[in-house]
Amino acid sequence: MYILQLYTGCLSEAAYYIESEGEAAIIDPLRDVDAYIQLAKERNTVIKYIFETHFHADFVSGHLDLSKKTGAPIIFGPDTTTNFPVHIAKDGEDFKLGNITLQLLHTPGHTIESSCYLLKDESNQPHAIFTGDTLFVGDVGRPDLSSGNLSKEELAGIMYDTLQNKILPLSDKILVYPAHGAGSSCGKNMGPNTFSTIGEEKKNNYALQAQSKEAFIKVLTDGLASPPVYFSINAQINKDGYESLDLIKSKALAPLSVAAFKNKLKSDYIILDTRPADIFTQGFVPGSLFIGLEGRFAEWAGNILSFTLPILLITELGKEEETVIRLARVGFSKMEGYLKGGFEAWKKAGEKIDLIIDVESDELAMDIPHDPNLQVIDVREPTEFTEGHVKNAINLPLHEMTDLAQIANFEENQNLYVHCGGGYRSVIACSVLKSHGMHNLRNVVGGWAKIKEEGTVKIVKDARVLN
Numbered sequence: 001m002y003i004l005q006l007y008t009g010c011l012s013e014a015a016y017y018i019e020s021e022g023e024a025a026i027i028d029p030l031r032d033v034d035a036y037i038q039l040a041k042e043r044n045t046v047i048k049y050i051f052e053t054h055f056h057a058d059f060v061s062g063h064l065d066l067s068k069k070t071g072a073p074i075i076f077g078p079d080t081t082t083n084f085p086v087h088i089a090k091d092g093e094d095f096k097l098g099n100i101t102l103q104l105l106h107t108p109g110h111t112i113e114s115s116c117y118l119l120k121d122e123s124n125q126p127h128a129i130f131t132g133d134t135l136f137v138g139d140v141g142r143p144d145l146s147s148g149n150l151s152k153e154e155l156a157g158i159m160y161d162t163l164q165n166k167i168l169p170l171s172d173k174i175l176v177y178p179a180h181g182a183g184s185s186c187g188k189n190m191g192p193n194t195f196s197t198i199g200e201e202k203k204n205n206y207a208l209q210a211q212s213k214e215a216f217i218k219v220l221t222d223g224l225a226s227p228p229v230y231f232s233i234n235a236q237i238n239k240d241g242y243e244s245l246d247l248i249k250s251k252a253l254a255p256l257s258v259a260a261f262k263n264k265l266k267s268d269y270i271i272l273d274t275r276p277a278d279i280f281t282q283g284f285v286p287g288s289l290f291i292g293l294e295g296r297f298a299e300w301a302g303n304i305l306s307f308t309l310p311i312l313l314i315t316e317l318g319k320e321e322e323t324v325i326r327l328a329r330v331g332f333s334k335m336e337g338y339l340k341g342g343f344e345a346w347k348k349a350g351e352k353i354d355l356i357i358d359v360e361s362d363e364l365a366m367d368i369p370h371d372p373n374l375q376v377i378d379v380r381e382p383t384e385f386t387e388g389h390v391k392n393a394i395n396l397p398l399h400e401m402t403d404l405a406q407i408a409n410f411e412e413n414q415n416l417y418v419h420c421g422g423g424y425r426s427v428i429a430c431s432v433l434k435s436h437g438m439h440n441l442r443n444v445v446g447g448w449a450k451i452k453e454e455g456t457v458k459i460v461k462d463a464r465v466l467n
Contacts, residue, residue, distance in 0.1 A: 004018075016130055025049040031329050048072055051104075053077075054077075055238045057231035060329060065244050103120065105118055105129075109143060109162045117130040138189065138204060139189050156221050163208060174197060176200075253321060254336070258340075269310050274323045275292065291428055301330060301332065310336045317342055364442075375410070379401070388452070417441075418443055419444035425447075
């Protein structure tokens with residue numbers, strides 16, 4: 001028996017490769033499935049099953065492409081409806097894999113079809129459970145992402161029953177392999193580890209402590225932030241089906257000359273620049289939106305970009321395919337080429353360029369007393385903002401910057417100094433503001449971390465938000 005967790009940090013997502021006696025199964029595959037096929041080839045195994053724990057909202061699963069390339073069936077739990085062929089398993093149904101068995105446990109609560117897979121070893125003893133978004137390290141799946149006609153309170157009540165009847169009776173020694181780790185928006189407060197045991201979760205997970213159903217529903221539903229805007233889109237794609245990643249790449253990886261790139265811009269396109277933040281600010285194609293590959297790229301793309309408009313790419317040389325794959329993971333399919341030679345080709349052709357002025361936190365401190373039109377924009381999350389912020393700063397979280405009514409509150413004569421936690425999100429924010437015609441901008445390099453470290457700017461904890 002062999003188990004491999006395949007963790008993708010920028011999505012906080014875990015897929016699993018399980019193998020026994022030349023047969024393999026994949027649980028919750030990402031959209032770029034060639035890695036699983038290559039792994040099976042290297043280990044001289046055949047992929048026999050593709051197990052899905054539920055309809056994922058935070059990424060597009062690779063179930064369809066992997067099934068087409070391997071012939072392996074796609075397995076979902078009870079109450080699943082799809083627009084493509086799947087095997088809908090019964091609660092308790094067993095699947096033999098070499099000398100081991102995976103048993104499907106229907107565990108609704110996060111979604112109606114949510115299921116876990118209990119792995120029994122060669123001696124038919126429970127060894128591990130793959131919990132999807134039902135049980136995380138220190139947390140459980142939020143009940144407000146894909147409820148159909150059910151309220152979050154109703155799904156939370158169903159989750160309570162699931163935990164009481166399916167999870168708590170399991171042996172303490174069973175390993176827990178969830179679909180997500182810290183940073184994912186599929187839960188509220190996941191722990192830092194990517195695996196655990198049932199025993200550890202019984203001790204430390206708030207959701208598995210003794211409490212009434214009413215109390216559980218309240219704690220699970222209180223304080224839920226709004227889900228990322230792309231979650232509902234991804235869940236629907238996973239349910240309805242999608243075109244193959246190979247087809248998407250064939251269109252997206254078309255190299256465009258500067259002239260061809262410019263010609264496309266006569267129509268309505270998104271220009272997406274994925275170079276590092278400190279390089280982007282020094283010069284970019286006017287109108288470009290920045291989302292750098294070095295951060296939580298796919299998540300911010302899903303939150304910021306339109307899914308209806310076609311996308312043109314500007315990347316570091318050699319990063320074109322990585323950019324396309326990571327966009328496709330969260331449901332983007334309308335990429336129509338990249339600028340051949342990157343931004344340098346654009347600049348060498350003598351085309352107009354734009355830039356964002358970077359300032360250090362000590363420069364911000366010097367400018368505040370002398371500029372009555374200076375306005376600090378803090379694009380961190382409200383929870384970050386309330387822990388401390390620059391005096392008189394406005395909190396406009398980055399994920400809310402697609403709301404034009406929010407941006408319209410700024411005056412033309414204001415000089416906007418934008419910062420985040422470390423300098424990544426603020427560059428995204430500046431590019432969004434630039435794309436809407438605001439040019440009196442400064443990006444505070446190093447963000448809140450530098451402001452706090454240097455201590456030259458007055459910090460307070462009062463709440464001031466843009467509304």
